[in-house]
Amino acid sequence: MPDRFKDIKEFRKDFIGVNFFYNECKDRFKLKKATSKKISEEKIIKEKDLHRPGLALAGYVDLFTHSRVQIFGNTEIKYLKQLTKKDRLVTLKRFFSFDIPCLIVTSNNKVPVELLTIADEKNVPVFVTSFQTTRFVNFISDFLDDQFSSQIAIHGSFVDVYGVGLLFCGKSGIGKSEITLDLVERGHRLVADDIVVVSKKAESVLMGAGTSLVKHFMEIRGLGIIDIKQIFGIRAIRYQKRVEVIVELEDWDSKKDYDRTGLDSRMVNLLGVDIEKINLPIFPGKNVTVIAEVIALNYLCKHYGYNAAKVFGKRLDDRIKSNKKYPEFSKNSYNEFGRNTEYFEHDFE
Numbered sequence: 001m002p003d004r005f006k007d008i009k010e011f012r013k014d015f016i017g018v019n020f021f022y023n024e025c026k027d028r029f030k031l032k033k034a035t036s037k038k039i040s041e042e043k044i045i046k047e048k049d050l051h052r053p054g055l056a057l058a059g060y061v062d063l064f065t066h067s068r069v070q071i072f073g074n075t076e077i078k079y080l081k082q083l084t085k086k087d088r089l090v091t092l093k094r095f096f097s098f099d100i101p102c103l104i105v106t107s108n109n110k111v112p113v114e115l116l117t118i119a120d121e122k123n124v125p126v127f128v129t130s131f132q133t134t135r136f137v138n139f140i141s142d143f144l145d146d147q148f149s150s151q152i153a154i155h156g157s158f159v160d161v162y163g164v165g166l167l168f169c170g171k172s173g174i175g176k177s178e179i180t181l182d183l184v185e186r187g188h189r190l191v192a193d194d195i196v197v198v199s200k201k202a203e204s205v206l207m208g209a210g211t212s213l214v215k216h217f218m219e220i221r222g223l224g225i226i227d228i229k230q231i232f233g234i235r236a237i238r239y240q241k242r243v244e245v246i247v248e249l250e251d252w253d254s255k256k257d258y259d260r261t262g263l264d265s266r267m268v269n270l271l272g273v274d275i276e277k278i279n280l281p282i283f284p285g286k287n288v289t290v291i292a293e294v295i296a297l298n299y300l301c302k303h304y305g306y307n308a309a310k311v312f313g314k315r316l317d318d319r320i321k322s323n324k325k326y327p328e329f330s331k332n333s334y335n336e337f338g339r340n341t342e343y344f345e346h347d348f349e
Contacts (some may be wrong), residue, residue: 010151017044025143030129031270042122049065050068051068066100089114096121097122104128106128109128109320149200149201152270154195155195158190158191159190160294161292162300165241170249177220178220179249181218182289190228190237192208200272244276244299245275247278248279250280263310
């Protein structure tokens with residue numbers, strides 16, 4: 001595995017601010033702030049998991065994961081409402097005695113006045129959403145999983161080619177950006193150039209995106225900085241894409257043995273996920289752009305169950321095992337394996 005992958009350092013957020021969380025999610029997930037106090041910059045979320053504190057409200061707090069975002073659904077709100085005012089105050093004071101990042105009430109439930117009063121006293125933001133609990137938990141879990149996902153930064157160019165995420169890597173100046181530009185001109189979509197931030201989603205999915213600084217700008221040596229979105233339009237970009245194939249560009253070396261069958265797929269491990277890797281030798285005059293398109297199409301064929309290398313290998317094995325001879329050709333004939341068809345039937349084109 002090349003040093004560029006071996007030495008890449010993984011990074012992950014230690015926390016996100018509750019204020020950032022609210023600003024990012026208020027429109028997406030219909031969050032409304034119910035407490036009156038301004039959200040403190042010191043309020044942070046350190047975990048991606050959520051918690052429904054039914055047992056904590058009932059009095060069992062030995063295993064209360066209070067550092068997580070707390071969710072009050074129909075069950076929690078109905079439980080509070082059936083308590084007497086005195087018991088409700090005792091329950092809420094015990095609950096808010098812990099350092100809670102924030103509380104979210106789902107299904108547009110009416111929040112008890114006592115809850116809002118104590119939450120303001122303890123400086124705990126309370127939000128309300130119209131989403132039902134199960135659906136809301138799925139949305140927020142995905143958002144927090146993305147925020148706390150493991151990430152790496154790779155020097156390369158990332159393009160969506162026929163729906164396949166091709167990540168071009170190689171030494172500086174080898175032509176990654178030029179190949180990417182050619183692909184965009186042919187109708188494919190740029191995801192990122194120069195720095196590609198790769199995040200792990202779920203157990204076997206890697207998503208690549210650009211940086212907030214570079215976005216869809218590109219540097220072409222001899223030309224300078226260009227803006228792909230402005231030149232080619234919105235159809236030429238996308239903000240993120242799944243990383244599916246890594247194409248390692250390298251100078252042609254006549255002494256090196258290159259893969260000529262494709263039977264042995266090479267893999268590279270990024271963030272614990274195996275990604276197919278192709279070493280592509282280049283030299284002046286070689287049409288790398290078309291080859292890149294074929295790499296994407298070949299990946300799709302394999303993804304849908306057809307592997308040309310394996311099919312051809314099986315045909316070759318079957319021919320060897322059958323020991324078939326062609327008497328119409330001599331042993332010295334260049335075509336002793338036989339023509340593709342025995343009779344062309346007046347086809348003189």
